[in-house]
Amino acid sequence: MGDDIKMAGQPLSRVDGKLKVTGAAKYAAEYIIPNLAYGVLASGAIARGRIKSIDTAAAEKAPGVIAIITHLNAPKPPGYFGGKESSDPRTEGGEYRVFYNDVILYSGQPVALAIADTFERARYAASLVKVQYVKEPPQTDMLSNMDKAVVPKESDPDYNRGDKNAFDNAAFTFEQEYQTQLQVHNPMEPHAAIAVWEGADAITVYNKTQSSPIAQEDIAKAWKLQKENVHIVSKFVGGAFGGASRVWPEEMAATIGAKKIGRPLKVVFNRDQLFNMVGYRPQSLQKIKLGADKDGKLIGIHHEAYGNTSTYEQFTANMTSLTQALYACDNVSTLYRLVPLDVSTPCWTRAPGEAPGSFALESALDELSYTLKIDPLELRKRNYAAQNPDTKQPWSTKFLNECYERGAAQFGWEKRNPQPRSTTNGNWLIGYGMATGIYGAWRAPSSARAVLNSDGTLVVQSATADVGVGTATIMSQIAADATGIPVEKIKFELGDSRLPPAIGQFGSLTTTSVGSAVNDACVALRQKAIEYLKKSQSSLQNTPVENFAFGDGKIKTKDDAVSISYADLLQQQHLPSIEVTVDSKGSEEADKYSSYSYNATFVEVGVHALTNQLKVNRVVSAIDAGKIMNKKTARSQVYGSVTWGIGMALTEESVIDDRYGRWMVKDLADYHVPVNADIPAIEVLFIDKSDDILTPIGAKGLGEIGIVGVAAAIANAVYHATGKRVRDLPITPDKLV
Amino acid sequence: MNEQEPFCPNESRRSFLKKSTVITAVALTPAAAINAANNHWDEHIAAAIENVSLSVEINGTRHTMDIDPRTSLLDLLRENLHLTGTKKGCDYGQCGACTVHVNGERVLSCLTLAATTDGSKVTTIEGLANGDELHPMQAAFIKHDGFQCGYCTPGQIMSAVACIREGHASSRDQIREYMSGNICRCGAYPNIVDAIEEVQKGGQKV
CATH class of the missing domain: 3.10.20.30 (Beta-grasp domain)
Known part of the structure; x- marks a missing residue:
């Protein structure tokens, strides 16, 4: 790290902020491409069956129409139709292939792509496509299809440690069922793709993706192209939350359509198409059984979880994993099953398993606390896991107790009257609730390139993404500390498959993985600079590396005998630039430890005594995510997580009409994403202690941890306010009657 | 079981234009007009004249x-x-x-x-900006981190400026209410309120 400037941790404003507030930041659909045609997808009208016939005559004759594409005339991506069931190792089964055949697998499935010279004309032509179907009765209700539940093909869906019958010896046992809803990512930017073929064997796709390397690989595979001939550009992503972590029908439709018409094509989803064409958080049914002694020590935990998937693909997001690691309990068993339905495949959604899983587990803990008459926070502290109770490994770092203590103090938890429905403010019943959050911390292999120019500027590159968290900003800060180059002379480039390959932006992995790679590349770069300096000054020949310092854009010896700017060094050596590319991954030492991020969320709700109107009055979120790289962007990220948790707890739900398998809630008027007036004061407390085992920069990952437990904390507060326990999300006023 | 998609209201637009064109044409040169309709020239003519x-x-x-x-x-x-x-x-x-x-x-x-x-x-x-000089609301959004992904941001900023001009930014609660037509899925709401409040209190011309 640089000696003079410690940029990491500083609340630096975003380096790309000006581009975003002036409208200059370019998102997928906004690239200006000559001769661009517009494609609009026509959605199918049934949830299961076959296309009997498609009449495209009227659409084809509409003004400006270039082509109408259906399964009957679509150019065939050779890898797509190769007969292999799945090309994606991350999911079991065969991914949905747009315009593959006449089979309808889910409601709203694309049946045609209308291509015209303007958007208005393409949209009109899409409305003229007439489809006749052979309909089959769809199955979309998970609860009435539980008998069809299957064991996921992923490894180890079930888990057991200790004695399954330990509950028999527990003084108290508790058993309950919980449900979570179908939650939709709904990023503000609709998924979009512009496909530009450069001859038959090369293509550029401008899209919305959390990983340009994954999009590159998926499209290369579908079209059987050399990977280096597929160029993915995705510089700015208007929110994703997991929903842009694989290639979806808009990318494939754009590549197929552009192939057909021999000119660049743009395809953008409508908002309603975003509800079930690009994944969603599956609904869940969970069963929890707890056994405890009279002091609240957990004797046994059993956690069963069922989530829906599609008929053609297994999407897994194990909701029970957190139960294996969160509390010190010798006897734990978990089970995870999937229920295939006539719906599109779900997708990773912010804290995919942990958000719904924690709702069940942390609601159950709260219920147990009332049975035992032990304060809910105290109950959790009594079951604090000093090591990983599953693997018995030590934690790399764990500051959950600090989260509990600081969060409780800031919130004023000690003022809580343990009696439910005991606190009022005018017509409002007031309740306090809390919950614990846990999310695995990992570091994935990633690469970064650092290029030092002779004018003293530094360019750092990595093919990661920024879906809004501030990647370029914190990477610039990390690079500044490693090189001593001021942050305003550093440019971080991302969102392009031609950059050094790196993990995408998901799983709270970017900072731990790419941040470490950036650090390592910059450290290697400064080593190289030292070598050049030694070459130029023979007196430094035997100076050990640790005697050099870096700051203000200079390399110095610690005794200040020598001090030279990077720019002068390169110019003296007649070097236009020096460059280092580093492949970076976690240490073997780190494998000996278990790493997680933690939080404790404290919530106050108000429930109107007459109308059951619900509101969150305030939230305190205390977070242990290792060292915080930028306190400004990090706080915003936790605001976002808490807001998502409030939506999950109180307002968000998409609903399917199971008679027809059709999605009824598919716009932002009916699907209630929290708005400004829904969000109270949120206080974010960072423990901000470095985890030096997991990463050289001390970070553990922040993207998901803030949402884990929030819905449970709110449900627990609603119970404390009203005496009414709601076990199925969202908690709407009718459920409190 | 077969099912036809329900009636599509858009369908009538071209049919109506076609009929109108044909009716007009009948009074002039019927054969040419019918020929035109069959070849869908009417669509091209309609497209040109309906702009x-x-x-x-x-x-x-x-x-x-x-x-x-x-x-x-x-x-x-x-x-x-x-x-x-x-x-x-x-x-x-x-x-x-x-x-x-x-x-x-x-x-x-x-x-x-x-x-x-x-x-x-x-x-x-x-x-909104004055050349390279950011509008105070744009600067405040950067300072208070009133965005993450940036996609809702232009709409938020245009709304925020109007919110102050309308006189609907007198308190945090009023700002939250009058900014609730602009969804931010990243959840930057508290920062957006901070930015608007600062600009409003700063008394700069917006």
Whole structure:
């Protein structure tokens, strides 16, 4: 790290902020491409069956129409139709292939792509496509299809440690069922793709993706192209939350359509198409059984979880994993099953398993606390896991107790009257609730390139993404500390498959993985600079590396005998630039430890005594995510997580009409994403202690941890306010009657 | 079981034009007109004559053009004029990402047919700054981190400026209420309120 400037941790404003507030930041659909045609997808009208016939005559004759594409005339991506069931190792089964055949697998499935010279004309032509179907009765209700539940093909869906019958010896046992809803990512930017073929064997796709390397690989595979001939550009992503972590029908439709018409094509989803064409958080049914002694020590935990998937693909997001690691309990068993339905495949959604899983587990803990008459926070502290109770490994770092203590103090938890429905403010019943959050911390292999120019500027590159968290900003800060180059002379480039390959932006992995790679590349770069300096000054020949310092854009010896700017060094050596590319991954030492991020969320709700109107009055979120790289962007990220948790707890739900398998809630008027007036004061407390085992920069990952437990904390507060326990999300006023 | 898609209202538009063209043509040269209809020349003629002329001032520059009457102000800005700072979030008037000012008032450009802005003055996010000098609201959004992904941001900023001009920024609660037409899925709401409050209290001209 640089000696003079410690940029990491500083609340630096975003380096790309000006581009975003002036409208200059370019998102997928906004690239200006000559001769661009517009494609609009026509959605199918049934949830299961076959296309009997498609009449495209009227659409084809509409003004400006270039082509109408259906399964009957679509150019065939050779890898797509190769007969292999799945090309994606991350999911079991065969991914949905747009315009593959006449089979309808889910409601709203694309049946045609209308291509015209303007958007208005393409949209009109899409409305003229007439489809006749052979309909089959769809199955979309998970609860009435539980008998069809299957064991996921992923490894180890079930888990057991200790004695399954330990509950028999527990003084108290508790058993309950919980449900979570179908939650939709709904990023503000609709998924979009512009496909530009450069001859038959090369293509550029401008899209919305959390990983340009994954999009590159998926499209290369579908079209059987050399990977280096597929160029993915995705510089700015208007929110994703997991929903842009694989290639979806808009990318494939754009590549197929552009192939057909021999000119660049743009395809953008409508908002309603975003509800079930690009994944969603599956609904869940969970069963929890707890056994405890009279002091609240957990004797046994059993956690069963069922989530829906599609008929053609297994999407897994194990909701029970957190139960294996969160509390010190010798006897734990978990089970995870999937229920295939006539719906599109779900997708990773912010804290995919942990958000719904924690709702069940942390609601159950709260219920147990009332049975035992032990304060809910105290109950959790009594079951604090000093090591990983599953693997018995030590934690790399764990500051959950600090989260509990600081969060409780800031919130004023000690003022809580343990009696439910005991606190009022005018017509409002007031309740306090809390919950614990846990999310695995990992570091994935990633690469970064650092290029030092002779004018003293530094360019750092990595093919990661920024879906809004501030990647370029914190990477610039990390690079500044490693090189001593001021942050305003550093440019971080991302969102392009031609950059050094790196993990995408998901799983709270970017900072731990790419941040470490950036650090390592910059450290290697400064080593190289030292070598050049030694070459130029023979007196430094035997100076050990640790005697050099870096700051203000200079390399110095610690005794200040020598001090030279990077720019002068390169110019003296007649070097236009020096460059280092580093492949970076976690240490073997780190494998000996278990790493997680933690939080404790404290919530106050108000429930109107007459109308059951619900509101969150305030939230305190205390977070242990290792060292915080930028306190400004990090706080915003936790605001976002808490807001998502409030939506999950109180307002968000998409609903399917199971008679027809059709999605009824598919716009932002009916699907209630929290708005400004829904969000109270949120206080974010960072423990901000470095985890030096997991990463050289001390970070553990922040993207998901803030949402884990929030819905449970709110449900627990609603119970404390009203005496009414709601076990199925969202908690709407009718459920409190 | 077979099912035909329900009646599509759009279908009638061309049919009506076709009938009108044919009726007009019958009075002139029936054979040529019928021939034209069969070859769908009527579609091309209709497409040409149904465009409407529009003269609108956008960010201080007057634009005069013929447009497809179906074009929304949002699509005019983004697709025709390449002013992509104004964002399409839902296209149904439910998210606020497309907010611009028309004659000084905030409107949803996705629900505004471009043709209805004839003679109006439109300001978009690209027209808010004074050259390189950011508008105070833009600067406050950066300072208070009033965004993450940045996609709702232009709409938030245009709404925020209007919110102060309307006199709807006198308290945090009022700001939250009058900014609730602009959804931010990243959840930057508290920062957005901070930014607006600072600009409002700063008393700078917005």
